[in-house]
Amino acid sequence: MIVKGLDPTSGVPLYLQVERSLQQRVDDGEWVPGQRLPTEEELGRAYGVSRVTVRQAVARMADRGVLVREQGRGTFVRDTRLTAGARWVTSFTTELAQLGHNAGSRVLGQAVVTAGEEGLPPEMQLAADARMLRLRRLRTDGSRPVGVQTALLPLDRFPGLADIDFTDRSLYQTLNERYGLVPREAVETFTVGGVLDEDAATLGVAAGAHAFYVERLTFDAHGPFEHVRSVMRGDRYRVRLALRTP
The missing domain is CATH 1.10.10.10 (Winged helix-like DNA-binding domain superfamily/Winged helix DNA-binding domain)
Known part of the structure; x- marks a missing residue:
């Protein structure tokens, strides 16, 4: 050719x-x-x-x-896709560091919303009018877009969180240092779908490109404190699990 x-x-x-x-x-x-x-x-x-x-x-x-x-x-x-599997409950930054990658982040939007607007899972046990911080960020591996993550956290639990500028701050580090929070466990659900028009340009792919849709509910000693929705590029993210016989 x-x-x-x-x-x-x-x-x-x-x-x-x-x-x-x-x-x-x-x-x-x-x-x-x-x-x-x-x-x-x-x-x-x-x-x-x-x-x-x-x-x-x-x-x-x-x-x-x-x-x-x-x-x-x-x-x-070279296969530069991020490989997620069984791991400790960590932030995206820590997860990439453990995989030998350099995590980056850019805030796409930060707003106060209500739980009813967001359709949160019942495990969050929040009233429809409960105020939430919605933090939407582009997550990168170096300069390469990997995914768009939207985190939702109750402001009754974390007063003043909505006033913090997360442009150059880690969310989990802030939760630990300011509120003494230590994550205990998380439940993640993966589905596969096409990237929507609203995320395509941000992720640098065509609308409809393959992606992982990940929903995560994160718990500390007092119960669920965070719900995260992520859209991860299918060509830069994969999941590998080790299975054993009982």
Whole structure:
């Protein structure tokens, strides 16, 4: 296959143009995690450039962790998806750190709502007019969008929480330091669906792209204190469970 789009007169080095093209093809899912790329010779023919140019592009992508080169086997797309499984009750930041990733967060919205507006599960045991903090955040792995999470917490339990700016603050760290809260357990329910229009641009995917929908109810010693709804990109998040015989 001949790849079009390189411009030798643009002033941008050819190896950078090849790198950008390869990155786009990985992002578009042409090559999935674990799949081997064509050889340098094959890519050179496809792009109309030398093997040295291809080697520079591939080396830069390997340095960025997008590709991995294995002696005698070839070059593969690195599997950078986050793998969730049985674990302790932690924040998203701690979970990613334990997996060797660098968590990031951006506040998309912070508002006071009522429990009745949000359709909370009965386990929360809240009146319909109970005031809640709704905190909606984009969660990232480095600069890569992973999911959108919406946390709901009762303000009767956490007075003043709605006045805190969470732009650069950890929610769980704040709950611990300010209110002495220590999470004890959580129940998570996973379903699979398509990304809605309202989340697609934020997550950097097309509407309808595969995603995990996760509902989490988190408890401390006094009962449930948090309900979280998450939409996690299916190409950057997966769940693995170990099963044993009784």
